[in-house]
Amino acid sequence: MSAIRLLVLGAVRQHGRAHGYQIRNDLEFWGAHEWSNAKPGSVYHALKQMAKEGLLRAHDVAPSTVGGPPRTEYELTPDGDTAFLELLRAALTTIEQKPDMLTSAVGFVVDLPREEAVALLRQRVTALEEWRDEVTRHWTPHGAPEELGHIGEIMRLWVYTAESGAAWARGLIERLENGAYVMAGEGGRRRDVLPPGAENPFK
Amino acid sequence: MSAIRLLVLGAVRQHGRAHGYQIRNDLEFWGAHEWSNAKPGSVYHALKQMAKEGLLRAHDVAPSTVGGPPRTEYELTPDGDTAFLELLRAALTTIEQKPDMLTSAVGFVVDLPREEAVALLRQRVTALEEWRDEVTRHWTPHGAPEELGHIGEIMRLWVYTAESGAAWARGLIERLENGAYVMAGEGGRRRDVLPPGAENPFK
């Protein structure tokens, strides 16, 4: 699964109710078109698909501002909310190779309570350390690392990736433990979404 | 474009002539099923598609070992060889987010002359440094980095990724400059492919 579902669910969730173009705009605000497959087709497809699966409820909006194609607004169902949180937790703990999932999750990390976010990131660190060890064992079972030839470089790349990924996660854990950001259930205001009428400063 | 084409072209190239299952087996030997989309369907699709595009020549093999589905062997055309080298060069220099492309390229890096490989990796380092600077400028145009809230964490993740990616590339450059591995045009034998009849030690 790519990051598109997490992104779309998270964006709809923050709006309460949104139509496709608003989502696209939000994702552009986050720079998501640069690090994920947030193309128009993917966004609309994800909205329709998740509506069919009961994660979103679709509202056909009367064409009040006449003209243009028919708009549809979406909002999360309880199932959609559950699915969003599940995806978010999985994205923080699972170490897959595609970084768009992790990037998306970082964008929504404040939707979790602080303690849970920290715990999930610790799980991530543990998983990365285990993965590094397993990769090392898997590729050097014979004791001689140079027997692999240049294929050993693939192993080196993975080990390096695991270690720097763990170091990054430790940094975020530390910032969160020192009270950075306003997390779920902590009150306060956020500006994850463009306020209505505001111009996109990154456009 | 995903890494599947590079992987399939490279595998066929090393065999000279190969059918789908051999490719799948090679990719499993390299652990590619863990870090790329090297699923059966993708492999066979890529073979057919590239045959249609003239990068591979297909040979229908008479069903000598009777029974089983009809096999088709493939070999690279000159266009296929060109395409492989182009993909390989692009994979080493381009900094996209998906690491399967880079991992695949590392697996084939010895198919390039040593000097070219080093030059391409230097390009990669430069591109990563530029990207890091551009990301920094793009997200902190106002001088105040903390105005971004937790969205700034996305920036931090990218900057971290760029820096550790550059550090890794510098390491490989150093090893190559110190004469590691047997590169294209340097003679010597390699064992990138399972020798016929040998068992796969990572199975």
Added chain:
DNA sequence: GTGCCAGTAGTCAAGTTTGACTACGACGGG
């Protein structure tokens, strides 16, 4: 006042990916 571009909102066909499925032979245990 009209031609043109930017922005808004979404569709569509073509291509790609997924992962479950088919089909066949060999081999070993009961």
Added chain:
DNA sequence: CCCGTCGTAGTCAAACTTGACTACTGGCAC
């Protein structure tokens, strides 16, 4: 001898992704 299962080789429909395309509005320069 029959059953299960492993290995070999590949297919298929369903889902997803891509990027070009449509269609409409409003502004503004000429």
